[in-house]
Amino acid sequence: MKPNSLRIALMLSLFVNVGVLGAVAYRALVPASVPAAGLNLPRHLQLSAEQLQHWHASETAFLSQLEATATDIRQHRDRLVRAIFAENTDPALIEAERTAIARLQDEQQKLVIRQLLAERALLNPAQREQLARLLLAQPVGPSTIEQLHRE
Secondary structure: OOHHHHHHHHHHHHHHHHHHHHHHHHHHHOOOOOOHHHOOHHHHOOOOHHHHHHHHHHHHHHHHHHHHHHHHHHHHHHHHHHHHOOOOOOHHHHHHHHHHHHHHHHHHHHHHHHHHHHHHHHOOHHHHHHHHHHHHOOOOOOOHHHHHHHO
16 A cells, blocks of 8 residues: 555544544433533433532543643644645654544543443433433544545
8 A cells, every 4th residue: 555545544544433422422422312501411401409419420530631631632633644745744743643533532431431321320220221211312423534425
């Protein structure tokens, strides 16, 4: 495979991974079947006052960590794109940025899983089933890079 083809394949793979992870995280928080502005997930799940207190306590930290990780991923993605399209490409820099993104994506996936497990522990069986149905009903769309190449 030629170096340019390898860089393009790497970039496509990266954007697909970032897109899928972002879509999963976003869909886990905001179900597509209900408008974001209209959905109050705790109310939808009919949380008790005690559940609601725990929900908000864990949600605040989770959303803060998720945003911080997403910001880091965006910064590394931007550096990766610039490195790929630089006048003189540096394969070591490209690989370092790819590795950093993969590590951050892994952290973000673990963060989402920890949050969902915490929510699972907080919910009763009927609420867990309701949340699971909402999450399973969410489509995972094409990544931005895929959309750009399909248009």
